Each structure stands twice: as structure tokens, then as C-alpha cells.
Amino acid sequence: MTCHKPNQTPKQQMFDTCSLGRDGGSALAPPADRRFCSQNFRRLGWLFPSAHRCRFSRRRPPTDQSPSRGDSMMDVVMKDEKSMEEEEDYVEYVPVAKRRAMEAQKILMRKGKASALEEELEKSRLAEAKPSLLVKASQMKRDQPEVSPTEQIVQQEKEMIEHLSDRKTLMSVRELAKGITYTEPLLTGWKPPLPIRRMPRKACDLIRKQWHIIVDGDDIPPPIKNFKDMRLPEPVLKKLKEKGIVQPTPIQVQGLPVILSGRDMIGIAFTGSGKTLVFVLPLIMIALQEEVMMPIVSGEGPFGLIICPSRELARQTYEVVEQFLIPMKEAGYPELRPLLCIGGVDMRSQIEIVKKGVHIVVATPGRLKDMLAKKKMNLDNCRYLTLDEADRLVDLGFEDDIREVFDHFKAQRQTLLFSATMPTKIQNFARSALVKPVTVNVGRAGAANLDVIQEVEYVKQEAKIVYLLECLQKTPPPVLIFCENKADVDDIHEYLLLKGVEAVAIHGGKDQEEREYAISSFKASKKDVLVATDVASKGLDFPDIQHVINYDMPAEIENYVHRIGRTGRCGKTGIATTFINKNQSETTLLDLKHLLQEAKQRIPPVLAELNDPMEDVEAITNASGVKGCAYCGGLGHRIRDCPKLEHQKSMAIASSRRDYFGSGGYRGEI
Incomplete structure (x- = not known):
């Protein structure tokens, strides 16, 4: 029995009850006392730290190991030791499939082969222990070969050009949506005379060298040195003689055979070199061929389209087309109707010509887009497209208008781009719309006329x-x-x-x-x-x-x-x-200075005294292959210092900050 002292609190009495042999009595309390002890312990467990809890508060062992009333203290201790030994000898159960896999792994290890399981474990360990991005970056920097300052500048300029050329492809929405790509150029019925077709490659290269023609592309047609071998209609040849054009210019020697063969082309030549005839004469031939095969009816056409950046240039090109169509009609050839589609002129007169059926259209982007949107004209049969002064069209903001025009084409077309100044970024962008293009370059793009x-x-x-x-x-x-x-x-x-x-x-x-x-x-x-x-x-x-x-x-x-x-x-x-x-600005004057040097002109003292940073960048020019600025074509600076690029960036930032909702004034006064 446990003796309780007088005047003890219930907590003190419970503590004495749970103590072992404090008063020389039995360590085990009667069942009633044990029940009281466990209940009070659960209620007041916060009094007993976990290391000093009495055995009555512990979870009871299983029923078969629970001590009976007659068991002695020694028996209880032995049973506790036995249960602890059993816990130490406990072996976790391993499923049969896992045991088989482990046995197979042991066999493979004996044979010297690594198991797939071990490889996966190794990969997981490596994945868990993979280095941070900072460590990776430093490791890559150490592994990279040493790059010279010139190579760094060339790489930076290359990335800038790629970024500037990374625009939406110059294709129609239908072609982009359906993933339509053309891999082969259009076929035409035109062929040069047999001796020219059999001309060896060395002879072609010699002619190009004599005429200072630089070409780039695959399977380039041979150059032709006279108009008669180009198989042009007789009225066209007579008109050329009347105009005093007896021999083709360098851009015509190579450009006309390329276009007559149906190839896409980028034509670059200095001003006044006869680029207009290069795309007008093949267009007349194509329109004549289509009219002979199947005469045009009311509302059809055109077969060819020429887009110009200004109304004056469009009118001039239209007059050149008319100069050749009138003698052809007088000579008995089928009538070919041209159309001048420009703004500032009443649209009704233009619509009347379209209703009769039109073969050739010379247009500015704004009026052409307007007529196509109003369905006054369609490009269902158009297979020939020329962008005259192509770089000016892009720089003047007509790029989106041209994309809308492209949406109206229903099939593949032959695309031609011409300009006297065609920077690298425009050439790279233009190639997205061309199929196996041929680049014909007479002199450097952007060079001044030597005459x-x-x-x-x-x-x-x-x-x-x-x-x-x-x-x-x-x-x-x-x-x-x-x-x-x-x-x-x-x-x-x-x-x-x-x-x-x-x-x-x-x-x-x-x-x-x-x-x-x-x-x-x-x-x-x-x-x-x-x-x-x-x-x-x-x-x-x-x-x-x-x-x-x-x-x-x-x-x-x-x-x-x-x-x-x-x-x-x-x-x-x-x-x-x-x-x-x-x-x-000094940059503009430096560009002018280098242009004069290239053309071997006299340089005034005010330009000669300028501090020229381009004198020390000849190594960059040789390494990059681009002379001057790849964006605007200026020779006095590189693309990193291009004022035109900086101006366009500032304009883009200003337009993005414009407050469209707060700049209208009161009731739209502004």
C-alpha cells in the first residue's frame, strides 16, 4: 500500500503513488490506483518530463506480453529485455520482385556489367548534386577559347543584324497559317539560244568580270550581251533603238536572263543604270504569254504588279510600260492594258479600267491596299511582283501595307526587289519572301554613281x-x-x-x-x-x-x-x-567623307580634318565582310554607332509612351 501523508495535495499524492519503492512498498500499485494514476497523468502530463514518465503512463505491450497479476518483477524485466532483442533483430520485409532485382544486380556485378538500375541511381544522384547556374556560367567562361576584341565586336554586330532582321516573314497570312513553303521557282516558256545555254561556266564568269557583275545564288542563268538574243518581240527591239538603247547595261546583261527564266531576284545597281527596263520588259513578256494562251475577260487581272514608294515614280514607271505597249498594239499584237493605281486621283477612273480587264498594274501601297480591301480588284491571277526601291518601301513604313497586299495572292509568284541602296539587313529580310533568289550586284550597294x-x-x-x-x-x-x-x-x-x-x-x-x-x-x-x-x-x-x-x-x-x-x-x-x-552631325559628314574617298573625288579640308575612327577598324571590316554600317550603308561608322538606328529606337520608345486616352483634349478639341 502506498502511504499518503496528511495535508497532501492530489498532485503530491499522485506523485507518491507513481514513485518506485520510495516507502519500501511494492512498485506496482493496485489496479484502482493504477487507473487513477494513468488518468491523472494523461490530465496532468505536463508535470512529468518525457524522460521521467512512470511506466504506468507508457503504452502497454501487446496482450501476449502483458504481465499477469502473479508475475514477479524479474519476469517483467526479462520480458522487456526479450522484446528489445526482438526489435533489434527485426528485418524489414522485402517484396519478391525487389529481391529478384537485387539478386540479378549481384550477378551482373560479378560479370563486371553495370545494371540499368545503378545507372538510373547514379543519374539521380548527379541530378540532385547538379551545380548552380552561376557555377555553370563560370565553367563555360573558363572552357571558352580566348576571343580577341575584334572578334567580339564582329560577334556583337552579327547579333544586332540578326535581331534587326528577325521580323515576321514577308509571306501571306494563309501561307504562314498553313505552313505553305515553295521550294522551286516558277517555270516559264522562255529559253535563251542554244549557244548561250551551252556556254561553259568559265566563259560566263569571264563576261561577268568584264562587266563588273557580282552574282550570288544557285544555278544562275548565263549573261546575254545583246537584246536580240533575249528573244524580245520585234516592236520592243525597235522601240529600244528609237530610245537610243542599243546595248544592255551591266544590270540588264545579267538581270534580264534571270527574270525571264522565272527566278526570284534581288537587283542592286547604281542610279541611272537602267533597272526599270530589267523588270518592265519581262513583265510585258509574261502578260503577252498569258493573253495569247487565254485572253483576259472583264474584271480579271492583273498578271503582274509593280509597287513604288512615291506617286511620281509610279507614274514614271507607268509611262515606260506604255511606251512599249503602244507599238506592240500597232504591230498587231494583242492589246495589253496597264493601270496606274496611285492616290490623289479619282478611284472611279481606275475602277473602269479594272472592269475591262487589266494586265499590268503600277501602284503605290496605299491606293492598292484600298482597292483590294474594297474588292475593286483582285490578285487571283497575279504571278509577278516587283518592289521598286524596296529599301525605301520598308524605311518609309510601307512594310505592313505590303504584307496586306501579300495576303491577296492565291498562289506562288515571282518576286523581284530592286534598289540602288540595299543594306544587309534589308537583303536578309527580303530573302524570307523569295524562293532560291539570285542576287545581281553591279558595284557596292549604296555606292555613288562614278559619272x-x-x-x-x-x-x-x-x-x-x-x-x-x-x-x-x-x-x-x-x-x-x-x-x-x-x-x-x-x-x-x-x-x-x-x-x-x-x-x-x-x-x-x-x-x-x-x-x-x-x-x-x-x-x-x-x-x-x-x-x-x-x-x-x-x-x-x-x-x-x-x-x-x-x-x-x-x-x-x-x-x-x-x-x-x-x-x-x-x-x-x-x-x-x-x-x-x-x-x-559628325557621323553624317564622316559618311560623306568615305563616300567621296570611294568614288575618288576631291575631299574638302573641312572633311579631311575630321577625326575618323574608321581608319582603325580595317580589321573589323575584313573579319565581318561588311564595309561600313550594315543598317544604313554609311561608310563612316559601324552599326553600333548608326544614327538612323538610334533615331528609330527613340521614335519607337516615344510612340510606346504616348498617352492615347489623355491626349484628346476636351471633347476631342486636340
């Missing part, structure tokens, strides 16, 4: 308009004056009229009638001077111009090349005078 004498003069801004009259005395009229701003065009036009000079002006702010009158009167020699913005610098042909004056140096060297290309055409010699001052 133009370039004179650069330093003139202060306030003295320009007075010095202009003195420059007009260098050559007899007609003279073309280029300005950057519309306001300068109007000011110079007014000043020349006050001085008694017969002058006309043209810029984008004038309506279509004024623009057409200015161009036609200047071409007809009714006016002596034409003052214009860059709208007249791209592709327009003024064969009698001997002098071009740049009232201010354009910000982009590409525009300068197009401007001075209005003179010195068709083998004639011309003069280009350019005014420069401190308002021009």
Missing part, C-alpha cells in the same frame, strides 16, 4: 540662299535643288521667282495636280529649276539634268546617293554640289 562629279562646299546657314544663285551659274539648265524641309522648298521657290528664275516646286504638302504639273513642265524643259524634297529623289529619271544642288546635307547617306543619282544618267556626266556647315 557624277561631287563638290562639297562649306556655306554658313544664313548665306546659303544667296550663294544658291552663284551655284546655278555652273551649268546651263535644267537644275534640280533638293531640300530637307517643305518650308525651305517654298522659301527657295519664292526667292528664285523674285529673281526672275523659271522655277517650280514639289513636296508632299502639294496636291496631286501641282505635283504633276511641276514634274511634266520640268521634263518638257518649260521650267529651268525644280526645287523638291526627297519625294523627287527616288527613281525619277531626268535625262538632261547636268547639275544637282543639295541645299542641305541629308541626315541619311542613302538619301544623298539617291539625290545625286538624278544626274549622270545613261553614261552622261553630271555635277552634284552639296552645302555643309556646323548644323550637320
Whole structure:
């Protein structure tokens, strides 16, 4: 029995009850006392630390090992020791399948073969212990070979060009959605004479070398040195003789056979080299072939499409097409109807021609997209597409309009791109729309016409308009004056009229009638001077111009090349005078300096004194294979320092920050 002392609390009494042999009594309490002890312990277990809990509070052993009332203390201790030994000798049960796998593994290990299970375990261990990204990066940096600074710059420029060329492919939405790709060019019925077809490759390369033609592509057609062997219709040959075109130019020698064979082509040649005939004559041949095979009916057509960046260039190209179609009709050939599709003209007259059936369309992107959207015209039968001044079309923001035009093509087409300035980034982007293209390059892309004498003069801004009259005395009229701003065009036009000079002006702010009158009167020699913005610098042909004056140096060297290309055409010699001052950026002046050096022109002292960083980057040019800037074509800087690229980036950032919801003013006042 457990003796409780008087005046003890229930907790003290329970503690004495649970103590072992404290009062010399039995260690085991009676059942009633044990029940009391366990209940109180569960209720007041927080009093007893886990290391000092009495045995009555522990979980009872299984029934077969529970001590009976008559068991002695020694028996209980022996049973506890036995149960502990059994726990130590306990072996975990292993399933049969796992035991078999382990036995098979032992056998394979004896034979010296690693098991698949071990390999998986090893892989899992490696995966768990894989290094961090920082460790990987440092390891890769250590493993990479040493790269020179020149190679680093070349790699950076290559990545920039790839990023700039990584645009949406120039294909229709239907082709992109269905994954349609064309692997072979279109077939045509045209073939050169047998002796030319059998011409060996060395002979072809020799002709190209003599004509300074650089070609790139697979299975390039041989060059042809006269129009008769190109198998053009007799009325076309007669018209060429009337125009004084007896022998083809270098771009025509190689470009015409390529296009007549049905190949896609990128044509690059200096201004005034006859690029228009290269894509106009094959288009006439294709339209004639389609009309002979199956005459066109009302509402059908066109078979060929020419897209130009400006209305003036589109009208000029349309007039060239008409010059060859009229004598063909007079000679008894089927009538081929052309269409001039430009803005500023009533659309109803254009729709009337489409209703009769049209064979050839010369268009600007805006009006063409409008007519296609209104379903006034379709391109279901169109198999021939030319983008004249292709780089200008992209730079002027017509890229999305051209994509919409591409959506209206129903089948494969022959695509041609032409320009005097075709930077690398435009060439890479254009190749996404072409099938096995052939690149025909006559001279460097963006090079100035060697028949133009370039004179650069330093003139202060306030003295320009007075010095202009003195420059007009260098050559007899007609003279073309280029300005950057519309306001300068109007000011110079007014000043020349006050001085008694017969002058006309043209810029984008004038309506279509004024623009057409200015161009036609200047071409007809009714006016002596034409003052214009860059709208007249791209592709327009003024064969009698001997002098071009740049009232201010354009910000982009590409525009300068197009401007001075209005003179010195068709083998004639011309003069280009350019005014420069401190308002021009140093990058633009460096581009001009290198362009003069390339053309072996006199460099004025103001340009010669400029600090030229490109003198030390000849190694970069040799390593990259790109001379100058791959983005704008300027020779005085690399793509990393391109002002045109920086300007476009800043414009993109500004447009992204525009507040479209908060800039309308009150009730749309602004």
C-alpha cells in the first residue's frame, strides 16, 4: 500500500503513488490506483518530463506480453529485455520482385556489367548534386577559347543584324497559317539560244568580270550581251533603238536572263543604270504569254504588279510600260492594258479600267491596299511582283501595307526587289519572301554613281540662299535643288521667282495636280529649276539634268546617293554640289567623307580634318565582310554607332509612351 501523508495535495499524492519503492512498498500499485494514476497523468502530463514518465503512463505491450497479476518483477524485466532483442533483430520485409532485382544486380556485378538500375541511381544522384547556374556560367567562361576584341565586336554586330532582321516573314497570312513553303521557282516558256545555254561556266564568269557583275545564288542563268538574243518581240527591239538603247547595261546583261527564266531576284545597281527596263520588259513578256494562251475577260487581272514608294515614280514607271505597249498594239499584237493605281486621283477612273480587264498594274501601297480591301480588284491571277526601291518601301513604313497586299495572292509568284541602296539587313529580310533568289550586284550597294562629279562646299546657314544663285551659274539648265524641309522648298521657290528664275516646286504638302504639273513642265524643259524634297529623289529619271544642288546635307547617306543619282544618267556626266556647315552631325559628314574617298573625288579640308575612327577598324571590316554600317550603308561608322538606328529606337520608345486616352483634349478639341 502506498502511504499518503496528511495535508497532501492530489498532485503530491499522485506523485507518491507513481514513485518506485520510495516507502519500501511494492512498485506496482493496485489496479484502482493504477487507473487513477494513468488518468491523472494523461490530465496532468505536463508535470512529468518525457524522460521521467512512470511506466504506468507508457503504452502497454501487446496482450501476449502483458504481465499477469502473479508475475514477479524479474519476469517483467526479462520480458522487456526479450522484446528489445526482438526489435533489434527485426528485418524489414522485402517484396519478391525487389529481391529478384537485387539478386540479378549481384550477378551482373560479378560479370563486371553495370545494371540499368545503378545507372538510373547514379543519374539521380548527379541530378540532385547538379551545380548552380552561376557555377555553370563560370565553367563555360573558363572552357571558352580566348576571343580577341575584334572578334567580339564582329560577334556583337552579327547579333544586332540578326535581331534587326528577325521580323515576321514577308509571306501571306494563309501561307504562314498553313505552313505553305515553295521550294522551286516558277517555270516559264522562255529559253535563251542554244549557244548561250551551252556556254561553259568559265566563259560566263569571264563576261561577268568584264562587266563588273557580282552574282550570288544557285544555278544562275548565263549573261546575254545583246537584246536580240533575249528573244524580245520585234516592236520592243525597235522601240529600244528609237530610245537610243542599243546595248544592255551591266544590270540588264545579267538581270534580264534571270527574270525571264522565272527566278526570284534581288537587283542592286547604281542610279541611272537602267533597272526599270530589267523588270518592265519581262513583265510585258509574261502578260503577252498569258493573253495569247487565254485572253483576259472583264474584271480579271492583273498578271503582274509593280509597287513604288512615291506617286511620281509610279507614274514614271507607268509611262515606260506604255511606251512599249503602244507599238506592240500597232504591230498587231494583242492589246495589253496597264493601270496606274496611285492616290490623289479619282478611284472611279481606275475602277473602269479594272472592269475591262487589266494586265499590268503600277501602284503605290496605299491606293492598292484600298482597292483590294474594297474588292475593286483582285490578285487571283497575279504571278509577278516587283518592289521598286524596296529599301525605301520598308524605311518609309510601307512594310505592313505590303504584307496586306501579300495576303491577296492565291498562289506562288515571282518576286523581284530592286534598289540602288540595299543594306544587309534589308537583303536578309527580303530573302524570307523569295524562293532560291539570285542576287545581281553591279558595284557596292549604296555606292555613288562614278559619272557624277561631287563638290562639297562649306556655306554658313544664313548665306546659303544667296550663294544658291552663284551655284546655278555652273551649268546651263535644267537644275534640280533638293531640300530637307517643305518650308525651305517654298522659301527657295519664292526667292528664285523674285529673281526672275523659271522655277517650280514639289513636296508632299502639294496636291496631286501641282505635283504633276511641276514634274511634266520640268521634263518638257518649260521650267529651268525644280526645287523638291526627297519625294523627287527616288527613281525619277531626268535625262538632261547636268547639275544637282543639295541645299542641305541629308541626315541619311542613302538619301544623298539617291539625290545625286538624278544626274549622270545613261553614261552622261553630271555635277552634284552639296552645302555643309556646323548644323550637320559628325557621323553624317564622316559618311560623306568615305563616300567621296570611294568614288575618288576631291575631299574638302573641312572633311579631311575630321577625326575618323574608321581608319582603325580595317580589321573589323575584313573579319565581318561588311564595309561600313550594315543598317544604313554609311561608310563612316559601324552599326553600333548608326544614327538612323538610334533615331528609330527613340521614335519607337516615344510612340510606346504616348498617352492615347489623355491626349484628346476636351471633347476631342486636340
